[in-house]
Amino acid sequence: MIRRAFVAALAALLAAGAAASVQAAPADYLLPVEKHTTPKARALAVKYRPQLLQFSEYVYHCLPYVEIKNGLGFKKNAKDPATDDRFASLWLYVEQGEDKTFAALSPARQASAIFSRYGVPMIRRLSAMQGLASDTDVYGFSVALAWVKPGSDPNKPTLETLATFMDQASTRAYLSKTLPASDWVDRMKIYFYDGEKEMGRLPLEVWEDNFVATYKVPNYEVQKGIACP
Amino acid sequence: MRSKITLAAALLGVTFLAGACASSEQWTDWRGHTTHFASGEHGMFSLRNNLEGTNPKVTRLDVEASRTQNWWGKQISVEPGQIIQN
Numbered sequence: 351m352i353r354r355a356f357v358a359a360l361a362a363l364l365a366a367g368a369a370a371s372v373q374a375a376p377a378d379y380l381l382p383v384e385k386h387t388t389p390k391a392r393a394l395a396v397k398y399r400p401q402l403l404q405f406s407e408y409v410y411h412c413l414p415y416v417e418i419k420n421g422l423g424f425k426k427n428a429k430d431p432a433t434d435d436r437f438a439s440l441w442l443y444v445e446q447g448e449d450k451t452f453a454a455l456s457p458a459r460q461a462s463a464i465f466s467r468y469g470v471p472m473i474r475r476l477s478a479m480q481g482l483a484s485d486t487d488v489y490g491f492s493v494a495l496a497w498v499k500p501g502s503d504p505n506k507p508t509l510e511t512l513a514t515f516m517d518q519a520s521t522r523a524y525l526s527k528t529l530p531a532s533d534w535v536d537r538m539k540i541y542f543y544d545g546e547k548e549m550g551r552l553p554l555e556v557w558e559d560n561f562v563a564t565y566k567v568p569n570y571e572v573q574k575g576i577a578c579p
Numbered sequence: 580m581r582s583k584i585t586l587a588a589a590l591l592g593v594t595f596l597a598g599a600c601a602s603s604e605q606w607t608d609w610r611g612h613t614t615h616f617a618s619g620e621h622g623m624f625s626l627r628n629n630l631e632g633t634n635p636k637v638t639r640l641d642v643e644a645s646r647t648q649n650w651w652g653k654q655i656s657v658e659p660g661q662i663i664q665n
């Protein structure tokens with residue numbers, strides 16, 4: 351009798367453990383400190399861990415239609431290997447339904463739409479991380495946005511990816527409305543990928559889009575104790 | 580003959596302008612529409628609504644589970660290392 355109860359309890363414990371291991375938590379979306387490859391990057395990852403975690407919690411709980419990929423952390427531009435300029439880096443997968451109007455847009459306009467809708471508010475939030483503005487070890491921000499290419503094979507979808515790198519000074523100037531969007535974009539490094547194929551720099555446009563601030567997923571219930579400012 | 584050419588050119592022009600207007604209108608419509616393409620309109624939410632009736636709640640764990648179930652497997656995408664280095 352005792353043995354049977356013990357086996358049942360053990361099975362329940364294992365099942366709970368398996369379920370827990372499947373579910374990702376906000377901390378899992380951070381690039382571990384030890385995976386940053388230089389002392390400067392590791393120091394930044396340690397220093398800003400609370401802020402990164404707070405950022406990840408916001409995305410996880412408040413924006414369930416996007417998902418952080420490839421680890422939130424302090425990374426460098428792979429095409430600029432000679433320097434160790436570190437960017438507060440976010441890679442975001444944007445989950446979206448089929449939309450004919452979106453599909454009809456040119457790649458540049460699709461990328462502009464995604465960047466304006468998701469990229470700008472994410473950069474605004476990254477830039478608000480306490481301490482970052484005066485930190486000379488943080489060169490800037492990097493946001494990569496990926497979405498399913500409209501019309502691609504649903505069984506093996508092609509992702510389009512827009513990667514941007516921007517310095518802190520011009521980004522903060524744009525966010526405080528002292529630099530026009532076009533000038534901000536001119537100073538960015540921009541790479542666009544159609545699946546695995548690099549398509550080069552796109553003529554990115556940026557405009558106001560309050561979607562992230564205003565959109566509420568129907569019937570979505572935020573976990574108790576979590577605020578979505 | 581000349582009038583036929585003029586007529587053809589005029590028709591072509593009208594067709595082109597109509598096409599341009601439609602596309603510009605669509606573009607304005609997309610920009611102005613704030614609920615167009617988030618996954619809030621997506622299967623997992625609407626499915627629960629349809630199947631379970633009145634006012635079902637969707638939690639973050641539901642989203643997670645749905646993603647796991649609907650995951651496509653291999654996607655065609657750029658390798659992260661081509662863009663960023665840790």
